[in-house]
Amino acid sequence: MNTQPLFTPRLILRAPTVDDVASVLAIYGDPETHRYNPAGPLADIAQAKAALDRWLAHWATHGFGQWAISTRDAPEWVIGFGGITLYPYNEVERINLGYRFAVSAWGKGYATELATAALHYGFKALDQPQVYGVVRPGHQASIKVLEKIGMQRIDELDDVPGQAPSLVYVATRPA
Numbered sequence: 001m002n003t004q005p006l007f008t009p010r011l012i013l014r015a016p017t018v019d020d021v022a023s024v025l026a027i028y029g030d031p032e033t034h035r036y037n038p039a040g041p042l043a044d045i046a047q048a049k050a051a052l053d054r055w056l057a058h059w060a061t062h063g064f065g066q067w068a069i070s071t072r073d074a075p076e077w078v079i080g081f082g083g084i085t086l087y088p089y090n091e092v093e094r095i096n097l098g099y100r101f102a103v104s105a106w107g108k109g110y111a112t113e114l115a116t117a118a119l120h121y122g123f124k125a126l127d128q129p130q131v132y133g134v135v136r137p138g139h140q141a142s143i144k145v146l147e148k149i150g151m152q153r154i155d156e157l158d159d160v161p162g163q164a165p166s167l168v169y170v171a172t173r174p175a
């Protein structure tokens with residue numbers, strides 16, 4: 001398992017550890033970061049620990065997963081989580097890009113920077129021909145991120161009963 005941190009121009013992407021549980025709760029427990037997520041924010045530290053345990057198990061099983069994200073200026077301060085994970089939908093396990101940043105980190109291009117690095121990682125380090133992304137249809141900021149990194153909308157996913165389908169995006173590795 002290669003858990004060496006990755007560096008982008010402004011960010012550090014590293015494998016999470018059990019010590020990140022407070023950051024998970026701070027970011028995933030904030031209703032603002034779940035405005036478009038029907039699952040809703042995490043309620044307490046136990047739910048944060050359960051989510052983190054799933055991410056750590058994904059890393060242990062697959063050797064990659066959700067990164068803890070900080071800036072090079074303040075490496076000890078986690079501003080978000082995101083990266084490439086396996087995510088099953090329509091009965092196929094996909095290589096999926098995801099991200100969630102603290103509200104204080106929004107609007108600075110960090111999601112685009114993370115997503116660009118994650119796409120490259122999926123294509124090169126994981127040798128994957130395609131990387132997918134799923135987004136709620138009204139989530140303009142996230143749609144913008146996926147489109148800025150060159151992803152194309154290819155499908156819909158009926159993953160929220162009684163609501164409009166999510167949008168499925170894909171990026172294909174350049175020849």
Ligand SMILES: CC(C)(COP(=O)(O)OP(=O)(O)OC[C@H]1O[C@@H](n2cnc3c(N)ncnc32)[C@H](O)[C@@H]1OP(=O)(O)O)[C@@H](O)C(=O)NCCC(=O)NCCS
Pocket residue numbers: 032033034036099100101102105106107108109110111112113134135136139140141142144145
């Ligand atoms: C969605 C999210 C990741 C965006 O992070 P970010 O670092 O602010 O994103 P970026 O700055 O890289 O890019 C966002 C783009 O969307 C644009 N944008 C933001 N809000 C918008 C809105 N309401 N309508 C249209 N465009 C919007 C920004 O202007 C920017 O585009 P630009 O670079 O052309 O100006 C962040 O808001 C977040 O973490 N939200 C909570 C978690 C979440 O929803 N995750 C995605 C689940 S699919």
